[in-house]
Amino acid sequence: MTDSFEAVQMQVLTLLRQVLERFGDGKALATGETAVFADILDSMAMVEFVGLLADSCGVSSSRIEACVDRKFTTVADLARSLAAAGLAPNGKPAREASSRVRREGGTKRTEAPVASTVWLTGTGVRLPQAIETAASIDTRLGQPYGWLERHAGIRQRCIWGDEDPFDAVAIAVRSCLDQTGARMKDIGGLVVTSEAPPILIGLAAAVHGRLRLPASSVALEVGGACTGFLAAMWLTQSLIARMGTVLVVAIEAASRYLKVEPGEAGEAASLFGDGVAAALLTGGPVDSRSIRVTDVLLGRDGTVGGVLKVERGASGGVEIRMKRIELAGRAIDAMAHSALEMADRHQLAASDLAAVVAHGGNGRMPALLARRLGIPPERIWSTTATTGNLGSASVPVAWATYFSTLSAPAIWTAAGGGLTWGAALLESRSQLAEASK
Numbered sequence: 001m002t003d004s005f006e007a008v009q010m011q012v013l014t015l016l017r018q019v020l021e022r023f024g025d026g027k028a029l030a031t032g033e034t035a036v037f038a039d040i041l042d043s044m045a046m047v048e049f050v051g052l053l054a055d056s057c058g059v060s061s062s063r064i065e066a067c068v069d070r071k072f073t074t075v076a077d078l079a080r081s082l083a084a085a086g087l088a089p090n091g092k093p094a095r096e097a098s099s100r101v102r103r104e105g106g107t108k109r110t111e112a113p114v115a116s117t118v119w120l121t122g123t124g125v126r127l128p129q130a131i132e133t134a135a136s137i138d139t140r141l142g143q144p145y146g147w148l149e150r151h152a153g154i155r156q157r158c159i160w161g162d163e164d165p166f167d168a169v170a171i172a173v174r175s176c177l178d179q180t181g182a183r184m185k186d187i188g189g190l191v192v193t194s195e196a197p198p199i200l201i202g203l204a205a206a207v208h209g210r211l212r213l214p215a216s217s218v219a220l221e222v223g224g225a226c227t228g229f230l231a232a233m234w235l236t237q238s239l240i241a242r243m244g245t246v247l248v249v250a251i252e253a254a255s256r257y258l259k260v261e262p263g264e265a266g267e268a269a270s271l272f273g274d275g276v277a278a279a280l281l282t283g284g285p286v287d288s289r290s291i292r293v294t295d296v297l298l299g300r301d302g303t304v305g306g307v308l309k310v311e312r313g314a315s316g317g318v319e320i321r322m323k324r325i326e327l328a329g330r331a332i333d334a335m336a337h338s339a340l341e342m343a344d345r346h347q348l349a350a351s352d353l354a355a356v357v358a359h360g361g362n363g364r365m366p367a368l369l370a371r372r373l374g375i376p377p378e379r380i381w382s383t384t385a386t387t388g389n390l391g392s393a394s395v396p397v398a399w400a401t402y403f404s405t406l407s408a409p410a411i412w413t414a415a416g417g418g419l420t421w422g423a424a425l426l427e428s429r430s431q432l433a434e435a436s437k
Helices: 002-023 043-057 061-067 075-084 097-104 134-141 147-152 165-178 203-211 225-243 264-269 302-307 324-345 365-373 391-402 429-435
Strands: 118-126 130-133 156-159 189-193 218-222 245-253 274-282 291-300 308-312 318-322 355-358 410-416 420-428
Touching: 002 043, 002 075, 043 061, 043 147, 043 324, 043 365, 061 075, 061 324, 118 165, 118 225, 118 391, 130 134, 134 147, 134 264, 156 274, 165 203, 165 245, 165 274, 189 203, 189 225, 203 218, 203 245, 218 225, 225 245, 225 274, 225 291, 225 391, 225 410, 225 420, 245 391, 264 318, 274 391, 291 324, 302 308, 302 324, 324 365, 324 410, 324 420, 355 365, 355 391, 391 410
Parallel strands: 189 218, 189 245, 355 410
Antiparallel strands: 118 274, 118 291, 130 156, 245 274, 291 420, 308 318, 410 420
């Protein structure tokens, strides 16, 4: 076993030094077998390292984590555990991510495909006017300049300040309707989702009232945290036949609850921004710009919900507690898994997609997801670096920011607390016409 252990250790060190060259701060040259991972890698760099190691071993990230009981100590201990489990990095370039995720995805299989006749005919976004820079956040956290951007890839975040989030909803919805010529009286149903709502009770009713929707228009609330918008779209597939037109609204006000201050909870709070997004879904296209929501899938694994907890803090406020490395790793795996499963359902490869519109728990996750999917980073659409984590609004905000015309299918994907995840496949009318020839 000695020769095997030494060979494994050498490959582990090689991969570790590659990650340190990209994300480290000059520690790469001094790294040896006694190096302690917690001393040299932050959570996102650790996720990158585990992903590279899993690819090189031809297994899933969860398999690597299981070898050490999710406790990464030293390089030597990891190499010893890998060798004992019969796993060895091959030293070759990473395999195509899809083969690994499909074969050993650490998530439970999602439900079978459902026929869909839902069309996305309009989107609207309203972000707060107040911007808090990363430098300002660093000061509030008691961290040195550049800390937040280096560790979380966030340059700034949007916060409501004195603005009323419900006013923002009205603006976003009006923009959404103006794209299609629809009127408030045409809305048959309203589905509202939020991770951090501006009010705790009666959110959908409050939005319904603010928009002055018809009394006959049903108002529903959907949970799911960061996957809430996808859950709302999944539900709309069943509602559209009865309601004709459904308005989906995501409204986030995390800054009203989470306090940015020195300490772990304050650092977690600094990741989140505020915002509103709206989408109009119909049973058929209204013009050439209409996008068909071909399929939506949802998944969940409640056995790992403890990786993200929302608790009452010592001062009585709300605090977020994260097992950062495990949460980031599972979120990226879940989004990659669901995106690839959706592509498989419709005989697509990741390279066939115009974009993957992804939820970003922080600003460094999109690049890691791109590597897992084997596509260029610019084809992952996310605004987290400039808005902060927008929870349920993150995917539709990214879509509205980057979308102009769709020349190929796109997949939306998100992972959220619980653990939950999901994906949606969107195709334009021109794509469907081309495919039918």
